[in-house]
Amino acid sequence: MKLTLTQRLSLVFALLLLVCCGTSAWLQVRSNQMHELEVVQGLSRDLAQHIARDTQLMDANGLMPGALRELFSQLMLVNPSVEVYLLDPTGRIVGNAAPEGRLRREQVDLAPVQRLLDGAALPILGDDPRSLDGRKVFSAAPLKVNGQPAGYLYVVLLSEEHDRFAERGATSAALNIALWSIGLVALLCLIAGLTAFALITRPLRKLTDTVSQFDIDGAPSAPTTGAPPPPPAEGHDEIAVLDATFRHMQSRLSEQWRSLTRQDQERRELVANISHDLRTPLASLHGYLETLQLKDASLTPEERRRYLGIALDQSRKVGGLAQSLLELVRLEHGFVQPVLERFPLTDLVQDIFQKFELSAEARHVQLKASFAPNVGAVCADLGLIERVLTNLFDNALRHTPEGGEIEIGLVPQGPMVEVTLSDSGPGIAADLREGLFLRPFTIGGARRDGGLGLRIVHRILQLHGLEIRLIELPGRGASFRFSLPVDLATAQHKATRAQG
Incomplete structure (x- = not known):
């Protein structure tokens, strides 16, 4: 099925609108997520520093596993959205409170940790020890024993519990709101766009109807006064200029068609008249020559001279008419x-x-x-x-x-x-x-x-x-x-x- 120009424009507009709304929604969700991460990391940026300053996690003999697990369990119980890890100077995880089998990484990339400690712009995402490819906002603080670097305290600020809760409730509701918003905005924009297309293309549809109904053999739709209509005025929109130009062309075509029809009729009349002009002297010439042939023996010299004179006169008429016709052809064809x-x-x-x-x-x-x-x-x-x-x-x-x-x-x-x-x-x-x-x-x-x-x-x-x-x-x-x-x-x- 062939679509009209208006239908094709509406379809393209609807597709573009859907793509734009989807892209806008994705950007909005992404922006909200990044903003949330920035807020969370900004509020808890010094959390690891406070823990490292107020809690003794290591002594002269090294790590205190019992104190570390107890402290980590208490923190994660008070705030389930955090996960606390202890890293050695190379980033290897040496202490954690994760359930058995939940730890997926043994090493954490220290480059994001260093950027956080250097005061880079937030949010900064670091490795999630409980995921092979996940990255989350975090807080980190260096640990020292006897003034020597002993590792890092690495606190993931959005734990697995936070992710599961978000998937069950908040994310689903936000997604539904986003989808409903996209649908409502798309519907309103589609209605507005189709209405605008209908108003914009209405002159074009009228022009299409005029063009389809134009019959050069019929009477012109616009009255003609012998002079061509003025050219389309400037300052109108393109469709109005196109309509005025078509009407101007229609009037010119109708006028030229009538002129050609009139010229064709005149040419037919000219051929008929010339045929008549040729027929009369040729018939007379033929008659006198035939008379001379049939009655040559019985004609007197005077009659013979008279008949020949009349024949020559008719011959001159035919020659003059042929010469005039040839001259007219040369003039009219630009020779x-x-x-x-x-x-x-x-x-x-x-x-x-x-x-x-x-x-x-x-x-x-x-x-x-x-x-x-x-x-x-x-x-x-x-x-x-x-x-x-x-x-x-x-x-x-x-x-x-x-x-x-x-x-x-x-x-x-x-x-x-x-x-x-x-x-x-x-x-x-x-x-x-x-x-x-x-x-x-x-x-x-x-x-x-x-x-x-x-x-x-x-x-x-x-x-x-x-x-x-x-x-x-x-x-x-x-x-x-x-x-x-x-x-x-x-x-x-x-x-x-x-x-x-």
Whole structure:
């Protein structure tokens, strides 16, 4: 069974709490034991000295066994918690009042005895003669005969009787109290910890539910206003920052998904429209070529030239459409990057006029230019901007009726030069303006050519960090406006931002 993050945190917390409480209890018991030993040894530190001073245990002939056993028995009867031993100068036990068979050691280490006599810090543990590995607090005093060292009086302050009594009563009660204390403290801390974890992880659980319910195909949970939400504010806890960051990411993902969906739909429409644009001239081209093949013998030279002219015209349309489509692909996939340079915009407009002069005269359309007196040079890619103006003029010329006019205006606006191109054609209906620069469009139910050219215009200006807008001018048809930077630094900044 898989555990949730909250359950794993609670389990780890419970284990750590148990270990900490157990360690604390052990340290407390150990501390109490050491304190008790220090108190006992501190109170009875001079006990052996008093016994040695007030009692004659040895004479000139040496040890007095009878007096020693009698004295030891009386002391241990008065205070059962002490055991008295007589040691020779090497630490060997030469006198004791222990029952037969209870003595386990014949030798006592004198190093702790010397430390006690030197006044070292308490407690000091020495060997327990009634245990092979036990160590207990003690009192000790040197013995002398005729001024010569004769041994030591060694008094164990916590005897076997004391240990048996402690095991039967006091130690058991203390252990029970310690265990109950550990359990109670652990229970209270566990309840407090689980409550704290529940409060701390509640925002994380809410965020988990939000993430699990997030469906990028569905409607976004947070309303979008077209602009991305502000980044998460600083000063919150990590979970709040994570929640705000996720909601920001959710909004961005939803917005990008809608944008991708819209672009995919527009791409589908573009493919369908281009297929339609290709189908018509190709069908016409195929029909006239087939006619030339089937009726070649019966056609007059004039009819043959007319059919060939129509076929060539349709072939040029197909070639132009293929060329525009290839150009758009190169622009949208980053194969074309603008090379910025300074050039006079008025000279470029004059070149465009010369390019369309004959076509405009053939359609009886007048080309007009309106230049402000102080229009200077601009910074952009000369070839790409020429393509922009060419597409705009071509689009305007094809949709301006005979006797109409196409006008271009150049006006300085601070660090930019504003370019406005308008015609006297029918204009573009309001319901067809959305996505105007992204796909071909229709007017009055009939397809209007030039949508692909406008898309190329939009992409070229986008590479420069600029944008083109469809505007309303009184008495004019379709009117487009964009601006070009005057200085190179501004142009480079805009292009860099567009590419980043």
